Amino acid sequence: MLNELFTPSVQHALDIVGIFVFAISGALLAVRKNFDVFGIAVLAEVTALGGGIFRDVMIGAIPPAAFTDLGYFLTPLLAAGLVFFLHPHVERIQVGVNVFDAAGLGLFCVSGTIKAYEYGLGLTSSAALGLATAVGGGVLRDVLANEVPSLLRWDRDLYAVPAIVGAVTVVLCIRFEVLNAYTSGTAVVTAFVLRLLAMRFHWRAPRAYNRRSATAEESPSVI
Amino acid sequence: MLNELFTPSVQHALDIVGIFVFAISGALLAVRKNFDVFGIAVLAEVTALGGGIFRDVMIGAIPPAAFTDLGYFLTPLLAAGLVFFLHPHVERIQVGVNVFDAAGLGLFCVSGTIKAYEYGLGLTSSAALGLATAVGGGVLRDVLANEVPSLLRWDRDLYAVPAIVGAVTVVLCIRFEVLNAYTSGTAVVTAFVLRLLAMRFHWRAPRAYNRRSATAEESPSVI
Amino acid sequence: MLNELFTPSVQHALDIVGIFVFAISGALLAVRKNFDVFGIAVLAEVTALGGGIFRDVMIGAIPPAAFTDLGYFLTPLLAAGLVFFLHPHVERIQVGVNVFDAAGLGLFCVSGTIKAYEYGLGLTSSAALGLATAVGGGVLRDVLANEVPSLLRWDRDLYAVPAIVGAVTVVLCIRFEVLNAYTSGTAVVTAFVLRLLAMRFHWRAPRAYNRRSATAEESPSVI
Numbered sequence: 224m225l226n227e228l229f230t231p232s233v234q235h236a237l238d239i240v241g242i243f244v245f246a247i248s249g250a251l252l253a254v255r256k257n258f259d260v261f262g263i264a265v266l267a268e269v270t271a272l273g274g275g276i277f278r279d280v281m282i283g284a285i286p287p288a289a290f291t292d293l294g295y296f297l298t299p300l301l302a303a304g305l306v307f308f309l310h311p312h313v314e315r316i317q318v319g320v321n322v323f324d325a326a327g328l329g330l331f332c333v334s335g336t337i338k339a340y341e342y343g344l345g346l347t348s349s350a351a352l353g354l355a356t357a358v359g360g361g362v363l364r365d366v367l368a369n370e371v372p373s374l375l376r377w378d379r380d381l382y383a384v385p386a387i388v389g390a391v392t393v394v395l396c397i398r399f400e401v402l403n404a405y406t407s408g409t410a411v412v413t414a415f416v417l418r419l420l421a422m423r424f425h426w427r428a429p430r431a432y433n434r435r436s437a438t439a440e441e442s443p444s445v446i
Numbered sequence: 447m448l449n450e451l452f453t454p455s456v457q458h459a460l461d462i463v464g465i466f467v468f469a470i471s472g473a474l475l476a477v478r479k480n481f482d483v484f485g486i487a488v489l490a491e492v493t494a495l496g497g498g499i500f501r502d503v504m505i506g507a508i509p510p511a512a513f514t515d516l517g518y519f520l521t522p523l524l525a526a527g528l529v530f531f532l533h534p535h536v537e538r539i540q541v542g543v544n545v546f547d548a549a550g551l552g553l554f555c556v557s558g559t560i561k562a563y564e565y566g567l568g569l570t571s572s573a574a575l576g577l578a579t580a581v582g583g584g585v586l587r588d589v590l591a592n593e594v595p596s597l598l599r600w601d602r603d604l605y606a607v608p609a610i611v612g613a614v615t616v617v618l619c620i621r622f623e624v625l626n627a628y629t630s631g632t633a634v635v636t637a638f639v640l641r642l643l644a645m646r647f648h649w650r651a652p653r654a655y656n657r658r659s660a661t662a663e664e665s666p667s668v669i
Numbered sequence: 670m671l672n673e674l675f676t677p678s679v680q681h682a683l684d685i686v687g688i689f690v691f692a693i694s695g696a697l698l699a700v701r702k703n704f705d706v707f708g709i710a711v712l713a714e715v716t717a718l719g720g721g722i723f724r725d726v727m728i729g730a731i732p733p734a735a736f737t738d739l740g741y742f743l744t745p746l747l748a749a750g751l752v753f754f755l756h757p758h759v760e761r762i763q764v765g766v767n768v769f770d771a772a773g774l775g776l777f778c779v780s781g782t783i784k785a786y787e788y789g790l791g792l793t794s795s796a797a798l799g800l801a802t803a804v805g806g807g808v809l810r811d812v813l814a815n816e817v818p819s820l821l822r823w824d825r826d827l828y829a830v831p832a833i834v835g836a837v838t839v840v841l842c843i844r845f846e847v848l849n850a851y852t853s854g855t856a857v858v859t860a861f862v863l864r865l866l867a868m869r870f871h872w873r874a875p876r877a878y879n880r881r882s883a884t885a886e887e888s889p890s891v892i
Contacts, residue, residue: 259875259876260874260876262823281509283508286729286789291790343509344514366589368821369812372590376480504722592815594815653700
């Protein structure tokens with residue numbers, strides 16, 4: 224039943240859109256890091272598929288969907304090709320990319336939570352894996368690019384919180400047996416809008432309470 | 447039979463203690479790296495659960511215990527909350543934290559080795575996975591924080607050796623069929639005491655034999 | 670049938686050779702990074718076995734071969750020991766090491782592709798996992814050493830392309846049902862020779878098209 228929230232073709236199309244925009248963000252970072260064309264393709268694949276692969280390994284969905292659906296594998300290559308040839312134009316529409324990335328975040332935190340629950344995990348673990356699905360690819364992207372994951376940094380607009388809200392909304396819907404296409408769609412839109420607002424108003428999460436000045440401790444590479 | 451070395455509740459309580467102290471070390475590094483509250487929580491979770499998740503994926507214990515036992519998942523969040531509010535006090539008792547971390551090292555190298563053996567791995571592989579259980583979370587912590595894993599650095603007190611000794615003690619006990627609560631407890635205490643001695647006397651492992659001066663090769667980030 | 674491309678003992682001997690040379694490259698980087706003897710051993714193990722472990726987790730070959738075949742586990746320790754005592758000599762024969770590394774690349778991209786196909790993956794995914802088998806260990810090595818993976822950098826001689834050619838050759842042979850010891854051996858040699866030529870003539874892959882000057886964007890750690 225959970226499988227039929229959306230028709231399979233709609234669900235698949237949404238997945239492809241999310242994978243595409245995540246791949247764009249990976250490819251753009253690769254260009255900024257001066258990687259070659261294969262580095263761009265690898266970073267696009269890892270960013271787009273990393274979170275879902277991690278979730279599938281955790282829940283025992285082997286082989287992961289990324290290796291059984293050719294569309295999932297080829298979409299990041301298409302994104303890498305676009306960025307390779309058109310990256311100055313892609314960077315110029317960075318705002319548009321960010322909006323799509325927010326959409327991907329919303330889609331993946333919801334679909335990841337639902338898939339984990341369908342494989343028998345508890346509600347809390349399902350929400351955690353939904354969050355991991357949404358943000359895992361970006362963390363892998365930053366680790367491969369040898370940067371501190373932007374997910375963890377205080378000087379970036381909120382990224383985890385919208386995904387957490389989306390995932391928790393889904394598990395609450397499951398708990399109270401009201402999960403359907405409308406409520407899960409609402410969860411997607413909630414996470415999406417929260418992320419847009421966080422970018423618009425530069426919402427940030429607090430650092431450790433009563434933190435003393437950190438300037439002496441910070442290496443240039445962290446900033 | 448191996449399952450009943452300790453009563454389940456004792457084993458579970460020991461696991462929670464180990465997870466808690468590993469989470470503290472992850473959260474403290476996150477504060478030093480200037481991460482926000484979500485970065486602190488993520489680094490606490492990864493440090494505490496990463497080694498066990500890696501072992502469970504390798505031996506096919508899917509989903510990993512970290513996703514089936516709510517206590518395993520919530521304990522690092524508690525540790526992250528404590529560090530968030532009280533980190534100057536936690537840093538002041540760094541010695542105490544290190545002692546608990548040594549206890550976690552001893553517990554996890556032994557319980558990781560036993561679990562891998564119960565899942566059918568050979569003695570050598572079981573010891574290797576016991577070591578990975580004990581040190582894997584710390585390696586992931588350092589990779590996410592964009593630092594050279596302290597496990598690998600020569601300028602840190604011995605960390606792997608106590609865990610190796612504990613894991614090897616366990617496989618020897620299995621080999622000679624004398625594994626019980628007393629011998630495995632001895633293995634835990636041996637690893638624990640070795641780590642305390644390594645910290646007390648700054649024991650270090652040798653670097654490559656006949657190494658020429660390395661100053662020119664070293665980047666500041668390594669030192 | 671695919672299993673019998675080579676006799677098992679020949680296949681096993683080739684695997685051990687590939688693991689040994691990959692471990693040498695990991696151990697040499699560990700010495701350059703000033704790691705201690707355990708860091709050298711860990712980096713040798715990760716470099717040699719990481720790609721295969723990743724492939725085995727993806728295809729559900731649990732526990733991975735690295736944990737069921739003692740020879741796979743002990744070979745990197747032997748390589749680490751050699752580098753520990755003889756590293757100035759090993760560095761002097763860097764050209765020889767590079768030739769063996771190219772041989773490992775050829776062997777692993779072919780054997781990884783075949784193993785993934787035997788576990789039921791599609792042709793494209795099998796080729797992707799063959800590539801991951803060949804290059805995954807090196808990526809993990811560089812991540813643990815806190816460096817940008819040399820696989821992704823534009824200023825390194827082609828590494829991925831030879832492995833891609835080898836893996837694609839294998840899936841074409843499977844597709845047209847001509848895979849046997851001779852054709853797969855040809856794929857190994859093709860990848861091997863391409864890598865040697867790439868090193869000899871410093872072939873490099875292009876960076877993003879129409880890239881503006883990157884000097885201002887590059888941090889010292891990238892170069």
